[in-house]
Amino acid sequence: MPSVTALRVVRDTGGVDLAEAERAAAQFLDALGIDTGTESLHNTPGRMARAYAELISPRPFDLTTFPNDEGYDELVLARSIPVRSVCEHHMLPFVGTAHVGYLPGHRILGLSKLARVVEHFACRPQVQERLTKQVADWLQTQLQPKGVGVVIEAEHTCMTLRGVQATGSSTLTSTLLGTLRHDARSRAEFLSLTGLTA
Numbered sequence: 001m002p003s004v005t006a007l008r009v010v011r012d013t014g015g016v017d018l019a020e021a022e023r024a025a026a027q028f029l030d031a032l033g034i035d036t037g038t039e040s041l042h043n044t045p046g047r048m049a050r051a052y053a054e055l056i057s058p059r060p061f062d063l064t065t066f067p068n069d070e071g072y073d074e075l076v077l078a079r080s081i082p083v084r085s086v087c088e089h090h091m092l093p094f095v096g097t098a099h100v101g102y103l104p105g106h107r108i109l110g111l112s113k114l115a116r117v118v119e120h121f122a123c124r125p126q127v128q129e130r131l132t133k134q135v136a137d138w139l140q141t142q143l144q145p146k147g148v149g150v151v152i153e154a155e156h157t158c159m160t161l162r163g164v165q166a167t168g169s170s171t172l173t174s175t176l177l178g179t180l181r182h183d184a185r186s187r188a189e190f191l192s193l194t195g196l197t198a
């Protein structure tokens with residue numbers, strides 16, 4: 001008889017050497033002409049090291065699935081999941097929201113896991129296109145649903161705070177798989193529920 005299953009998901013970050021990261025941050029600030037000898041900045045290299053370590057270290061989680069006993073065959077959609085990542089080109093944050101949905105097959109997913117999968121792939125140096133596709137592909141592989149849809153909208157601070165300084169701009173990416181990609185009605189419903197079409 002099918003039952004609850006849980007797959008432990010842990011990402012090996014290769015190990016963060018906090019002490020070395022702190023030394024490097026101190027050198028980096030020094031090279032920028034920033035004096036870390038003051039009382040206020042004294043602990044800044046350590047804070048920088050811990051902050052970046054946190055940004056690239058996803059929390060482990062259990063990917064819990066349940067049998068789809070009722071044969072639920074409509075969309076399951078988690079909207080407005082917070083996204084927090086760092087662009088791999090500048091190591092500056094990009095932040096926004098994700099809408100993640102799927103059309104169930106034989107199993108359904110614990111709802112919180114949709115947000116945990118987003119965090120799992122966001123907590124690393126990323127580009128938004130890859131992040132979007134990784135979340136969709138992974139759900140497709142692990143859950144084998146009839147379809148998956150992922151939409152991410154994010155502000156890249158490397159584009160809004162520096163460089164071109166396109167304040168207020170955001171970037172939208174999407175990946176649709178299976179029925180959500182190929183069936184016009186399912187696709188339209190998904191995009192409508194995510195607020196992307198009227």
Ligand SMILES: Nc1nc2c(ncn2[C@@H]2O[C@H](COP(=O)(O)OP(=O)(O)OP(=O)(O)O)[C@@H](O)[C@H]2O)c(=O)[nH]1
Nearest residue numbers: 087088089090126127128129156158159162163164
């Ligand atoms: N496709 C994609 N590009 C990104 C992402 N995050 C940042 N970038 C871009 O990566 C590019 C890096 O371009 P470079 O010309 O090497 O860097 P740069 O001189 O700092 O460029 P500017 O940002 O235009 O000043 C920039 O255009 C960024 O906007 C992302 O998630 N996806």
Ligand SMILES: [Zn+2]
Nearest residue numbers: 087089090158
């Ligand atoms: Zn960038």
